[in-house]
Every structure is written in structure tokens, then in C-alpha cells.
Amino acid sequence: MNAKLAFLLCLTLFVQPAFAQGFAGMGQAVDGFAEVDRSRALVFPQDHSAHPEYRIEWWYLTANLRDESGRDLGVQWTVFRNATRPNATRPVNGPEETWDDGQIWLGHAAVTWADRHMHAERYARGGTGQAGADLEDNRLRVWMDDWQLQSLDIGPEADSLAQISLTARGTDFAYDLTLAAKGPLVLHGDAGFSVKSEDDQTSYYFSQPFFAVEGTITLPDGAHQVRGRAWLDREWSSQPLAADQEGWDWVSLHFDTGEKLMGFALRSTNGSRFTSATWIAADGTPTAFGNGALHMTPIDTHEVAGRNVPVEWNLQLPARDLDITITALNPDAWMAGSIPYWEGPIHATGSHRAEGYLEMTGY
Numbered sequence: 001m002n003a004k005l006a007f008l009l010c011l012t013l014f015v016q017p018a019f020a021q022g023f024a025g026m027g028q029a030v031d032g033f034a035e036v037d038r039s040r041a042l043v044f045p046q047d048h049s050a051h052p053e054y055r056i057e058w059w060y061l062t063a064n065l066r067d068e069s070g071r072d073l074g075v076q077w078t079v080f081r082n083a084t085r086p087n088a089t090r091p092v093n094g095p096e097e098t099w100d101d102g103q104i105w106l107g108h109a110a111v112t113w114a115d116r117h118m119h120a121e122r123y124a125r126g127g128t129g130q131a132g133a134d135l136e137d138n139r140l141r142v143w144m145d146d147w148q149l150q151s152l153d154i155g156p157e158a159d160s161l162a163q164i165s166l167t168a169r170g171t172d173f174a175y176d177l178t179l180a181a182k183g184p185l186v187l188h189g190d191a192g193f194s195v196k197s198e199d200d201q202t203s204y205y206f207s208q209p210f211f212a213v214e215g216t217i218t219l220p221d222g223a224h225q226v227r228g229r230a231w232l233d234r235e236w237s238s239q240p241l242a243a244d245q246e247g248w249d250w251v252s253l254h255f256d257t258g259e260k261l262m263g264f265a266l267r268s269t270n271g272s273r274f275t276s277a278t279w280i281a282a283d284g285t286p287t288a289f290g291n292g293a294l295h296m297t298p299i300d301t302h303e304v305a306g307r308n309v310p311v312e313w314n315l316q317l318p319a320r321d322l323d324i325t326i327t328a329l330n331p332d333a334w335m336a337g338s339i340p341y342w343e344g345p346i347h348a349t350g351s352h353r354a355e356g357y358l359e360m361t362g363y
Contacts, residue, residue, distance in 0.1 A: 247362015
């Protein structure tokens with residue numbers, strides 16, 4: 001059985017029956033996996049690497065860039081890890097080096113600008129060496145074949161994300177970027193313990209939202225030098241959603257003032273929403289806002305892939321006098337992969353000016 005068929009078969013058997021239980025099966029309760037514990041403090045550099053005792057995990061990077069002509073570009077790089085069974089690091093049969101370690105890896109990469117959105121998807125089974133995440137001597141490496149996120153030369157006292165390289169390629173694009181952190185890691189919720197529902201579904205969640213970026217993006221018209229800023233999200237859990245949460249709207253924003261915002265609204269089948277937000281001061285100090293503080297209201301929709309998707313929003317956070325309109329750079333930024341969703345760069349105007357990224361699932 002070839003690698004693609006093996007992956008798709010496993011994805012079908014494991015994920016598809018759970019689609020009714022939260023978006024992409026994330027609301028499915030499965031016994032035997034580790035549970036998120038409020039008393040467990042995040043520990044670095046260890047928590048930059050994989051947590052195979054938990055069912056679901058991702059490394060999710062988005063970047064707002066400009067090329068030498070001043071054109072706005074967005075870049076996405078994501079690796080997802082999904083364990084198909086508890087104790088997935090233990091092989092079902094055979095020696096430790098067996099290819100079947102119970103892990104599924106999925107990778108997404110994209111480049112977006114006003115006139116076009118290009119994306120690619122990759123997949124791998126764990127244990128083959130084709131994909132993974134590890135930490136050695138404070139150096140992080142997350143990879144799927146030649147898609148790589150890895151620490152550059154850093155001292156033993158520096159954070160593993162202090163300086164990293166990022167590479168990916170698709171049929172019509174490639175990028176090779178260098179990122180340097182200009183601020184601290186940010187822990188969301190209660191010191192990294194992020195609540196996702198009234199039923200207390202939770203995840204561990206932190207970000208590095210202070211990356212300065214430079215490098216090369218290769219498009220059908222050639223190579224372009226780019227500069228800008230990026231945001232990396234790290235999250236893991238065994239059941240991050242409630243069974244009735246069918247999708248979410250998530251936003252990250254870099255304000256002109258140097259402040260930043262992470263916010264999301266999780267949509268339930270009964271029409272209710274569960275919201276959360278983190279206001280990040282220019283020096284990296286976070287302030288968490290619980291359910292109901294952030295208001296996300298769709299203004300305009302766009303038909304893409306046969307779906308009407310909100311591509312213009314009003315965001316309000318009264319506690320920070322925030323009242324802005326966010327607009328998609330390219331309304332057609334649809335990620336048409338195994339688990340389809342919308343992901344693309346945005347601009348914000350109103351009480352604050354900003355750029356950032358919007359992700360919408362379950363439409």
C-alpha cells in the first residue's frame with residue numbers, strides 16, 4: 001500500500017466517523033489519552049517539541065509579508081500530529097523501529113496575495129522518518145520531507161524559537177524564510193491553559209507572535225525577496241472541542257502600535273458562540289479575556305468552493321476600546337485539502353490599524 005493510500009485509509013477510519021463530534025473529530029472523547037491539567041505548567045524548551053501522549057497537536061505559522069515591489073503576501077506553514085490510539089509511541093507489533101507508531105502527520109503550506117491563492121498538502125505515517133518533531137541540545141526541528149521548521153544557531157540559554165528557518169514548496173510556489181523573535185513567548189488563557197467551551201474542553205496553547213521575517217518566495221513569475229512579520233501558534237490536547245462545536249473563527253492581529261491580539265469564536269450547532277481573546281502589550285505582557293468579552297460579527301460573505309464564507313468582520317473588545325473592521329486580502333483563500341477550511345491574510349481599519357490572519361473552519 002503506498003504512503004498516500006495508507007494515510008487516507010487511516011484518516012477515513014479514524015477521523016471521518018467523528019466529524020459529527022466537533023470539527024474534524026476534535027470533539028470526540030477517546031479514553032486512554034493524556035488529559036489537559038491546569039496544574040501542569042508549561043516547560044521550555046521541552047514544550048516546543050511533540051507531546052505524543054496527547055491525541056492532537058499542531059505547529060501553525062502565518063506571516064504577513066511584502067515583496068520588493070510593495071505587494072502584500074501571506075504565508076502559511078502548518079504541521080499537524082494526530083495519534084490514532086493511546087500510547088501511540090508504542091508499536092502494535094514488532095520492534096521499536098517499526099513504521100507503525102500510531103501517529104498521522106499532515107502538512108499544509110500556502111502563499112496568498114490579492115490575485116491568487118496557492119496551497120499544498122502533505123501527509124505521512126509516523127515511524128518512517130518522513131515527518132516528526134524533536135528537540136536536541138535546545139534545537140527544535142519539525143519536518144515533513146523537505147518542509148522544515150528548525151532552530152538556527154542559538155546558545156544554550158536562548159529559546160529554541162529565538163531564530164528559525166522555514167521552508168516549504170508546492171506545485172507552483174516555494175519559500176525559504178529566516179525568522180527572528182523580537183519579543184517573548186505568550187501563554188494564552190490561564191498561563192497556557194486555554195478553555196474552549198462551557199463544558200471545559202481545554203488545550204495547552206502558547207504563541208510566538210513577535211517574529212521578524214526575511215527571505216525568498218518563489219512564484220510562477222520568479223523569485224521575490226520578502227520582509228515582514230510572523231506568528232507561530234502551538235497547541236495540543238486530546239479533546240479540544242465540545243461535541244457540538246462545528247467550527248471556529250480565529251484571528252491574529254499585529255497592530256501599528258506594536259500591540260497584538262489573538263481571538264476566536266467557537267460555533268455550536270445551537271447557534272451559540274464561545275469566545276476567548278488575548279491582548280498582548282508591545283512588551284509581550286498578555287491579558288486574557290474570557291467568554292463573551294470579544295465580539296466577532298460577520299459583515300459580508302463571499303462564495304468560495306460552494307460555500308458562503310464571511311470575509312469581512314466587525315471585531316469589538318470593549319475593554320480595550322477596540323472596534324475594527326477586518327477584510328480579507330483575497331476572499332478566495334480556500335484550503336481545499338483533506339479537511340477544507342478558509343485561511344488568509346487580512347487588514348484591519350477603525351479604532352486601530354492592523355494586519356494579520358483569519359482562519360475559519362466548519363463552513
